[in-house]
Amino acid sequence: MKQIIGIDIGGTKIAIGLFDETGRFIASSTIPTHAQAPFSEAIVRIFEAVDELLGNTTTLTGIGIGCAGPLDTEKGVVQNPYTLSGWENAPIVATLSDRYGCPVRLENDADVALLGEVFAHKKEKPVRNALMLTFGTGVGGAVLHNGKLFKTENFGHPEFGHILVAPGEGECYCGGDGCLEGLASGLALTQQAQALGFEDFQDLVAQGGLQGSGKFLVHQWVERVGRALWTLVHIFSPSMVILGGGAMSSLFDLVNQKITENMQSGIFYKEFALVEASLGAEAGMVGAATLVLPV
Amino acid sequence: MKQIIGIDIGGTKIAIGLFDETGRFIASSTIPTHAQAPFSEAIVRIFEAVDELLGNTTTLTGIGIGCAGPLDTEKGVVQNPYTLSGWENAPIVATLSDRYGCPVRLENDADVALLGEVFAHKKEKPVRNALMLTFGTGVGGAVLHNGKLFKTENFGHPEFGHILVAPGEGECYCGGDGCLEGLASGLALTQQAQALGFEDFQDLVAQGGLQGSGKFLVHQWVERVGRALWTLVHIFSPSMVILGGGAMSSLFDLVNQKITENMQSGIFYKEFALVEASLGAEAGMVGAATLVLPV
Numbered sequence: 001m002k003q004i005i006g007i008d009i010g011g012t013k014i015a016i017g018l019f020d021e022t023g024r025f026i027a028s029s030t031i032p033t034h035a036q037a038p039f040s041e042a043i044v045r046i047f048e049a050v051d052e053l054l055g056n057t058t059t060l061t062g063i064g065i066g067c068a069g070p071l072d073t074e075k076g077v078v079q080n081p082y083t084l085s086g087w088e089n090a091p092i093v094a095t096l097s098d099r100y101g102c103p104v105r106l107e108n109d110a111d112v113a114l115l116g117e118v119f120a121h122k123k124e125k126p127v128r129n130a131l132m133l134t135f136g137t138g139v140g141g142a143v144l145h146n147g148k149l150f151k152t153e154n155f156g157h158p159e160f161g162h163i164l165v166a167p168g169e170g171e172c173y174c175g176g177d178g179c180l181e182g183l184a185s186g187l188a189l190t191q192q193a194q195a196l197g198f199e200d201f202q203d204l205v206a207q208g209g210l211q212g213s214g215k216f217l218v219h220q221w222v223e224r225v226g227r228a229l230w231t232l233v234h235i236f237s238p239s240m241v242i243l244g245g246g247a248m249s250s251l252f253d254l255v256n257q258k259i260t261e262n263m264q265s266g267i268f269y270k271e272f273a274l275v276e277a278s279l280g281a282e283a284g285m286v287g288a289a290t291l292v293l294p295v
Numbered sequence: 296m297k298q299i300i301g302i303d304i305g306g307t308k309i310a311i312g313l314f315d316e317t318g319r320f321i322a323s324s325t326i327p328t329h330a331q332a333p334f335s336e337a338i339v340r341i342f343e344a345v346d347e348l349l350g351n352t353t354t355l356t357g358i359g360i361g362c363a364g365p366l367d368t369e370k371g372v373v374q375n376p377y378t379l380s381g382w383e384n385a386p387i388v389a390t391l392s393d394r395y396g397c398p399v400r401l402e403n404d405a406d407v408a409l410l411g412e413v414f415a416h417k418k419e420k421p422v423r424n425a426l427m428l429t430f431g432t433g434v435g436g437a438v439l440h441n442g443k444l445f446k447t448e449n450f451g452h453p454e455f456g457h458i459l460v461a462p463g464e465g466e467c468y469c470g471g472d473g474c475l476e477g478l479a480s481g482l483a484l485t486q487q488a489q490a491l492g493f494e495d496f497q498d499l500v501a502q503g504g505l506q507g508s509g510k511f512l513v514h515q516w517v518e519r520v521g522r523a524l525w526t527l528v529h530i531f532s533p534s535m536v537i538l539g540g541g542a543m544s545s546l547f548d549l550v551n552q553k554i555t556e557n558m559q560s561g562i563f564y565k566e567f568a569l570v571e572a573s574l575g576a577e578a579g580m581v582g583a584a585t586l587v588l589p590v
Contacts (some may be wrong), residue, residue, distance in 0.1 A: 129448050146448060150530035153424050153441060159529040159563050164522050166462065175561035176525060191508040227462050230471060231526060237447035264469035270453050 003058045005050055007287030008109065009067040009216025011035050011083030014046065017285040018053040018195065021061065021292050023119060027053055035083060039090035047099060063096050063104045064261040066112030066284040073155045076106045083289070088286035100214065105291040108157050109284055110134070111149045116287030117242045117277050131238040133160065134277065135189075135227065135245030139181040143236055150236075184224045186246050192217050205250045226259045233263060237270055244277025252276040298353045300345055301584025304362040305403065306330050306378030309341065309398045312580040313348040316356065318588050323580065330378060334385035342394060357587025358391050358399045361407030361579040367440065368450045371401045400586040403452050404579055405429070406444045409437035409466055410584030412537045412572050426533040428455065429521065430484075430540030434476040438531055446533075456480070460522040481541050487512050500545045513546065514579060521554045528558060532565055539572025547571040 003026065008015040010033060017028040031051050034042065054060060068081040068123025076093020078084065097104040107115075110172040121127075130148040132142040143150035152158055161181030162174050172182030181189060189201035196214055198204040204214035229241060243255060256274050263269055281284055298321065304309040309562020312323040324344050329337065349355060350427055373379065387509040392399040402410075416422075429435040433513040436455025438445035447453055448561060456476030457469050467477030477483060479580040484496035491509055493499040499509035524536060538550060553568050558564055 124462070144444070151441070153534070156532055158532065162529040162561075162563060163526040164460070167460070167518075167522050174563055223462075227459050231458040234457040235530065237451055237453065266457075268457060268469055 001058055002061050004289050005052070005053070005063045005287040006285045006287070006291050007046070007063065007065045008112065008284030009033065009065065009084070010109070015282070016049050016053060017282070017289060019070035021287045021294055023286070024088070024291060025286070029053060033084070035085055037086045039087045039092070042087070043092070043095055050100070060100050060102050061294070062102050063100060063119065064214065064291030065092060065104065066109045066111070067092070067106060069108045069155070069157050071106055071108060071155055073106050073108070073256045076104065102103060103292055104187070105286070106151060107291060108142070109286045110140045110142040112158065112287035113140070113283040114144060114242065114287065115290045116279050116283035116285070117244070118144060118240065119286060119290045120278050121240065121242070121273070121275050127240050129238045130234065130240040130242065130253070131232055131236055132242040132244065132277070134227070135184060135186055135229055135243075137187050137245045139185045143238070145236060153248045160232070163228060166276055180224065180228045184221055184228070189217070189247050201247055202250065210254070216262065218254070221240070222251070222255050222258050225255055226262050229259055230263065233266060233272070234290055240270055240273045241276065242275055242277050244283070248276060296353055297356050299348070299356055299584050300348070300358045300588050301580045301582070302341070302358065302360045303407065303579030304328065304360065304379070305404070306363065309337075310577070310580045311341070311344050311348060312577070312584060314584045316589055318581070318585060320559070320581070322380070324348060325481070328379070330380055334382045334387070337382070338387070338390055338484045341551055345395070353396050357397050359394060359407070359583035359586030360387060360399065360401045361404045361583040362387070362401060364403045364450075364452050366401055366403060366450060368401050368403070371399065373401070386493055388521050395400060397589055402444060402583070402586060403437070405435045405437040405452065407582035408435070409439060409537065409579040409582065410585045411574050411578035412539070413439060413535065413582070414581060414585045415573050416535065416537065416570050422535050424531065424533045425535040425537065426527055426531055427537040427539065427572070428520070430452065430479065430481055430542045432482050434480045438533070440531060453529070458523060458526055460519045475519065475523045479516055479523070484512070484542050485515060496542055497545065505549070513549070515549050516542070517546070517553050520550055521557050523552055525558065525561075528567070529563060533567055535568045535570065537572050539578070543571060
């Protein structure tokens with residue numbers, strides 16, 4: 001049986017999934033990252049976990065990997081991200097390729113999450129232009145542009161969290177004033193909700209935030225998300241927009257309604273599917289696997 | 296002698312330039328477009344003008360064309376832009392290629408203007424990532440991204456004029472509120488200056504606008520241009536940013552100083568050259584020619 005592996009490397013844990021050659025999930029396992037330990041230790045534990053998933057009867061035809069950048073995706077090297085302090089110039093592609101004798105591909109974690117969600121939402125017509133924003137601790141973003149992952153020079157990842165959505169309304173740690181991430185991330189929402197006396201943003205929403213004292217915050221957030229999308233859609237013209245993250249899960253319907261209304265009022269509007277991220281923490285693992293799906 | 300032709304097709308006039316194979320300017324001529332007349336008439340006048348420039352002794356090795364979109368750049372067809380009402384599905388590439396027996400390439404007018412300016416500002420190291428904004432009647436924009444012109448699906452041109460720079464501060468004809476073009480174009484500046492009693496924005500600047508009653512408008516404009524660049528630079532990470540248009544010509548030094556200061560304060564700052572567009576109306580013609588420069 002021909003199978004593929006998708007690996008999602010995070011700062012805390014590494015999720016490894018086994019899929020068949022159509023991308024259908026078979027099994028997965030999760031191991032701790034121990035990010036400060038050297039790569040040479042981590043790779044031994046990755047080998048073990050992959051071996052166990054494969055068992056004895058599998059033909060492995062490819063391994064896809066998602067990992068926090070900076071990366072050299074062409075050379076297949078992880079270049080010491082902040083979240084993986086022990087991984088200095090870790091040649092993960094060559095190491096896995098040597099051991100398993102199959103093609104191995106490495107991409108940025110936000111990019112593989114996008115690919116995972118596009119795969120999960122796929123329609124009859126292939127999606128060649130998609131945009132994803134994830135509202136977690138920060139705001140992650142990725143773009144599939146004309147069939148290719150959108151990157152800056154030298155495999156860099158664009159800083160979608162630092163486009164301006166409310167100039168002058170709040171300094172961001174990045175040095176900007178009014179950035180999407182500084183004002184609309186999960187962390188920012190928590191702080192804004194706490195200032196109103198709620199435990200966090202989920203608590204605000206749960207306690208009838210849409211009607212009560214948190215109403216303003218909810219609508220401000222939806223407005224800011226809408227502004228980010230207005231700007232990004234006028235640049236990338238995606239046919240699918242995926243929104244994810246904790247805050248989104250309870251408010252997607254509202255966001256969807258407001259943003260669709262707003263975008264459709266524009267003369268440059270081109271129809272796109274606005275969908276909620278559906279894979280949660282598994283998006284990275286699934287998307288990593290799609291890197292090596294047979295064409 | 297081997298030469299190339301660059302053609303810039305505008306709604307009012309068509310500029311045609313003759314260049315040598317290094318892109319050095321030799322001669323040019325300009326003819327009226329008569330945009331409402333059919334393409335079949337215009338092409339006869341284009342033939343005449345090209346023939347005259349070529350004379351008898353030239354070997355023509357390529358023709359590059361810049362034209363307002365929508366275009367099918369792959370098929371080489373002008374698809375009836377608003378500015379060229381008589382040009383319905385005009386097969387300009389095939390028509391010129393048939394007559395002159397050389398490669399012909401067609402690109403969007405904003406894109407060729409960018410290529411012209413990049414060529415004019417070229418350094419020892421080739422520029423593979425550049426961003427250009429032109430503040431004219433509207434705001435034109437174009438991006439060279441990892442060595443290729445940045446386009447949306449099906450040869451579409453991104454709407455850089457409709458990214459948000461001051462949400463809620465002014466409705467745009469496009470349906471947005473706070474778009475770059477609606478608030479910071481030459482037209483918008485003229486209206487803002489007239490509301491203060493000046494003839495237009497140039498008049499405001501000429502009459503000591505930087506100190507006098509127009510000071511606020513000037514600084515507001517610089518601020519908004521800076522916001523647009525903040526957002527775009529965090530997405531595209533260009534190594535060269537080119538700013539052009541009437542308003543820019545008298546204020547580039549101020550814009551340069553403020554924006555460089557602002558951008559350098561950001562933690563994601565990567566050095567880029569901020570330059571003023573230097574070719575004026577000739578950028579399109581020069582950039583069109585670069586489409587067919589020998590590699």
